[in-house]
Amino acid sequence: MISKNSASKSVTKTAGTKRKRSGRRSPLATVSLILVGLLTTGGAYALFTSTANADSGTTATTASSSQSAVNQGEKLFNANCATCHNINGSGTKAGPSLIGVGAAAVDFQVGTGRMPAAANGPQALEKPVAFTNSQIQELAAYVASLGTGPAEPSSKYLQANGNAAKGAELFRINCAMCHNVAGAGGALTEGKFAPSLKGVSAKHIYEAMLTGPQNMPVFNDLNIKPQEKADIITYLKYLEKNPSPGGFELGSLGPVSEGLFIWIFGLGAIVAVTVWLTAKSN
Incomplete structure (x- = not known):
């Protein structure tokens, strides 16, 4: 005769075995999931890439032209700027490092003729520009590639x-x-x-x-x-x-220059007229 405890243990063991077998995955399921993930990711990437190229149609051309500008800028930099700023823009005793100054700094300094500097002094002076606009853009592209910095304004x-x-x-x-x-x-x-x-x-x-x-x-x-x-x-x-509504603005130097002008020329004219009138009466 089978006892109740033995029967219940047998039923429990059988149910547990069924649950264990029912929860076991086939090896093919894992492979299938990996394949689905790869196909989904690859398809999404391909769709995104094609959409981006359709929207901007010149992405590859722009990247190529940008790299070309950097290469041309490097040649210009080595020929005209490396003496003071070093061959890799890291700076020397004669010139500061340009790593991280950005394209905006190059466009300002070179675009106003301050650089290349004619000589060392308290500050670089504005002078005729030594490069064309395209060359300035190439120099700016190269220096910008050395480190992140302010870009040219919109x-x-x-x-x-x-x-x-x-x-x-x-x-x-x-x-x-x-x-x-x-x-x-x-x-x-x-x-x-x-x-x-x-x-x-x-x-x-x-x-x-x-x-x-x-x-x-x-x-x-x-x-x-x-x-x-x-x-x-x-x-x-x-x-x-x-222009100044008051007429001659005296260089817009403010009340000091205006007061000095009155003292020298205004009072001087009054004194001169007074002396002339006195000499005339005598």
């Missing part, structure tokens, strides 16, 4: 169509102490100076704020936002298009 911030009043306020707060409230420039210490901003292109003004050349501080996008930079450019271009 054209939408260079149209001088922002808020001139807001730009004037920002300029007075951040720039006027060196460049004068009218952008006429001014003297600094040790033979350095803040240049006049009249006639400077909108692109170079933006790049100067972005990269901080010479003695100028860097105004990155956290300090002055791109649209605020555009407002400052709008204010400076407004000054160029609207």
